Amino acid sequence: PLKLNKLNEVQASEAEMKLLYTTSKLGTGKRMYQTKSFSSHKACRIPFCGFYNERKVALFNPVLPILAEEQVIMEAINENPIVIICGETGSGKTTQVPQFLYEAGYSSSAGAIGITEPRRVAAVSMSQRVAKEMNLSKRVVSYQIRYEGNVTDETQIKFMTDGVLLKEIQKDFLLSKYKVVIIDEAHERSMYTDILIGLLSRIVPLREKKGLPLKLIIMSATLRVEDFTDNNKLFSVTPPVIQVDARQFPVTVHFNKKTPLDDYSGECFRKVCKIHRMLPSGGILVFLTGQAEVHSLCRRLRKAFPFQKNNTAESVEEMRKFKKSRKQKKVMALPKIDLDNYSVVPVDEGDEDRDAETDDDMAGSDIDLDLGDGDSEEDEKSDSSLPLYVLPLYSLLAPEKQAKVFRPPPPGTRLCVVATNVAETSLTIPGIKYVVDCGKVKKRFYDKITGVSSFRITWISQASANQRAGRAGRTEPGHCYRLYSSAVFMDFEKFSAPEITKRPVEDLILQMKALNIEKVINFPFPTPPPTEALAAAEELLIALGALKEPPMTGRLKQQLAAKLSCPISPLGRIMATFPVAPRYAKMLALSRQHDCLPYTITIVSAMTVRELFEELDRPAVSEEETAELKGKKARFLQIQRIWAGQGSMQKLGDLMVMLGAVGACEYAGCTRKFCEENGLRYKAMLEIRRLRGQLTTAVNSVCTDAGLYVDPKMKPPTEAQATYLRQIVLAGLGDHVARRVQAEELLDDKWKNAYKTALLDDPVFIHPSSVLFKQLPEFVVYQEIVETTKLYMKGVSAVEPEWIPALLPPYCHFGKPLENPPPSYCPETGRVRCHRPSVFYRVSWQLPAVEVDYPEGIDRYKYFARFLLEGQIIKKLKSYSQYLLSSPLIMLKTWSKLQPRTEALLQALVAENCDNRDALLAAWKKNPKYLLAAYRQWIPEAMHDDLAQKWPPIAQ
């Protein structure tokens, strides 16, 4: 394998290698390793072989430019605690850098190399690939993802998802198991990688202090690393940046001259038709924004180029040549392309928008493939002589259908994949030579204050456009057709905003508080979330009881500051151990009662996994399919009505349907067949099964005596349990309560059947897919609100108004305690109880009076004194109650101050903050004579000696 057939190039490379060792100061004083390495799409080139004869597999794959950089990279790592490596997809950094480190002795079984990936598949497949390349066992090169892993005590290289490492930091803040941590794909700026980088910026110096240095390597596919390098709060010493070239084939980018105003789907169709009719073989990948668009374009393309199984295996090439000669006249409006002479310039294209990124190497060696962007009257008439093998691709598509895009298309056909953004990063399709990019993406937006989400189609970023274009150059030089002008492209954002700035952060804040990071605002985020988002998160966590509420004293400014730096509560610590959203973690924490845990675990799992039910509203490929889909839809709706249960169970609403669906599916063994027959997404059900397992383990380790297990034959809940479940759900979704607009409040027709929420001025509605759509209960809680044509609540359950003040005191403003029913003493809690009316926060809905602890204040002491005198609180005092010199009831009279004994008792209680039993017992522990003098005034003198002997009146 060491034979070199292109020696001259290797020598040139050696010369280049010298450059690699010189570091140069760049403008801002940043240290940057300037590297210029091979432009590298040609096969059979072996870079600087002498070095690499140990890495056999790498040798057979001789075009990885990163191999030439080993020395630079290792030198930088040796000299710096933190290094940033930039290299685009195809540079081989993910597979090679761990190997460099391993061979340089950076790992042992006592200190491993950890690599984080943003996706599970990547963690698993990279571990397998590196194990194979290094000829090492899986016991040494392993992976760990949410539900599974093959890590052993021999593991030295560990690939994992970013969330896994974050959880590990919770258990071992210094990450003492690792000698090196590599954060891969940092350019994607996923929420967890951002947090990891922030945490590691502190862990690295801490490890240094301990004399056990940890190396941090941040790997990014783009050069956008200023958020890491220009951020003094993050890294006090700017880490060096090493740039590595990629082994990508050149992709010629063609911009449209005009940007279609809205019909980008139609423009996609026309572009694909032209490519297919006129350009040499090679797969086409189209980027669109959603399932519906994907399906309708697939349908149009299949109609235009019907694909029949009985087509002969004649090459598409032959077919096209034939068609060309026949159709020459018709396509005159289009650029002329002579396939034998690769030199014809398109007739109607100016220079301005052409060949924006032509690679020097390829100039002249490739045909000019600009197609122009005018509306040609290309008919949609069926053309079966040019079979096009059209496949849809999106994330929610069944995996077996997704898998089709990875197999070679039937002989004599051209592959055309119509995809959403999955194809940009998550999935790589082989054999793509042409990319058609509509320039748009569908994104979820959250309202920072109300949490309402909506989906909007926006322009992509320049980085994203380049990533899409790169998909055409994986196996040979390719072409990317952008359906927008270069001027529009120049107006794109350079990069899309990091996820952490766009999403609610309550889960993240809880995780950070569990790491005892109280002042979240001071955390070295690479890019901080907006302050509103931090405040909203803190507020929610306080209401859930996960954080200790700040004292409501001091100045407003201090209060606000305190609100943003609350410490975690014991409940919060438990919640943080459950790997689900805080609202759901609260539900789990409450469910110990009435054997509800298995049900809550199931409901929480189902709410966490997205899209349980098969989507049937998509456009069909044919008329028959339309009918078929309609039939299926009706049947599945029926089944869901059955899952919704009987009687009062139905009030659990959509969550009951989820519970029923999971229960039925597991009972049937969770087979693909069952899912298909009942409108369930198989992949979703598998994920729920695994999540139930994980949550069951998590709950068991918190309550060691629960003895929970995942029961595949779980019985439906009883009606009573279903009622408890509604209360549990309410307790977690306190900020997601909605009340039906009353008939008398109906001012406007737009409020018909509408609900009002605390935070929104506009009406919200139960989503038509909800089983409670027609029931319209007075009070509901919802999982989320999505704005489409209206504001729709999804995942709806009915709740009873009297539960709200009882379960959600933080969301209620309470009025004065009622005289009737009168306040009472609660022997269980040792506290004074009373009934209080209340209103719901911000909207002031009247809520039924409920029994709660008597509010703090002098009246609570008065009631406590009364119950004490009556002998309700301390059993040993009961015997004196009949000899009392005044009635205990006078404690509560307005004129009670006129009696010295009432004042004495009250002052004694207040002095020691004794307005509940526990405080009283504690006071006696501190001072056994406490309260004796005050109490003595209430009984005849004859009994005073007896009393003194028995004091304190508690069991010894």
Next chain:
DNA sequence: GAGCACTGC
């Protein structure tokens, strides 16, 4: 009376 891109613990 409906239409949601993508992903991690």
